[in-house]
Amino acid sequence: MRISSVGLLQQMYSSYAGERLNADSGARDDPVKTTFSLIEANTKEDRSECVFAQTNLEDNTISYHITIPAKGFWKFQIFALPQSDPSKSLAGVYNYLIHCVKVTKRAYPRPxxxxxxxxxxxxxxxxxxxxxxxxxxxxxxxxxxxxxxxxxxxxxxxxxxxxxxxxxxxxxxxxxxxxxxxxxxxxxxxxxxxxxxxxxxxxxx
Incomplete structure (x- = not known):
């Protein structure tokens, strides 16, 4: 998927395995600012406190550590813009639909x-x-x-x-x-x- 219109990266590949989602940002000319949300699809409840994001500069990846708090469908959304963009409203660049069929452990807030x-x-x-x-x-x-x-x-x-x-x-x-x-x-x-x-x-x- 190419989202060069926001200058985030040339090409991004992502994977989700259980609790951690990795986004490979590849080469980029301009550092980015990002944010995210975790929303229960039916009630629209925001549980973004169950997500922790961090950027590894060595391999240009952003890791999102996610614990889904309840069974059902959840929307995980990523928003981003180049650091040089003065806009306060970040563009939506990814939407993930996560279907949680079983809760194996309680979800606690991340820092x-x-x-x-x-x-x-x-x-x-x-x-x-x-x-x-x-x-x-x-x-x-x-x-x-x-x-x-x-x-x-x-x-x-x-x-x-x-x-x-x-x-x-x-x-x-x-x-x-x-x-x-x-x-x-x-x-x-x-x-x-x-x-x-x-x-x-x-x-x-």
Whole structure:
């Protein structure tokens, strides 16, 4: 399928297998801005919180991690425009109809992404945080290009992650926070020591 009219890519191939949909963007002359929605086909209920998107710059792919929350037909829609396009309304470029015939596990919200979660940032774990499925101590593993420091903050308690090669990782104790609507944020420092951290992701547990 060619959608060069929005400048997203020369040609895109996509595949969906269970929980993850991969879109191969191929070569592109202009970076893109994208968004998405997950809609129940009959009730029109928006459950986009069950989707997490991230862009891998090494192989030019956008991965959409999707958990379908109930049986039935669901519409997964992708919208995109070149970064250079000033329009605030993104063009619809893909519509997927997903037929869920069986729910094998409960759908939990994915973390909220903030504007500083940019192309090249990769969340390896955890994709969800919830007392029913997460342990008292949770391991975080992320790739955040150009970050000088990375920390997870839970109710003013800071846990700094360690960097090995291009990956930041560390264990965060959450046992006393589940079920309290607590905010868990992933934060990065891009500037010099003593500067302000940018919030990249937020979980609510």
């Amino acid at each position: 909220t992404q903030f504007k500083d979660w940019k192309d090249g940032c990769i969340l390896k774990e955890p994709m969800v945080l919830h007392g029913d499925v997460s342990g008292p101590t949770v391991r975080f593993r992320v790739t955040i290009p150009d970050a000088n420091k990375v920390a997870v903050v839970v109710e003013q308690q800071w846990t700094h992650l360690m960097k090995i090669d291009d990956e930041w990782s560390g264990n965060v104790v959450l046992r006393n926070h589940y079920g309290k609507n607590a905010s868990v944020t992933l934060n990065a420092l891009y500037g010099p020591e003593g500067g302000s951290y940018s919030t990249l992701l937020e979980y609510t547990i």
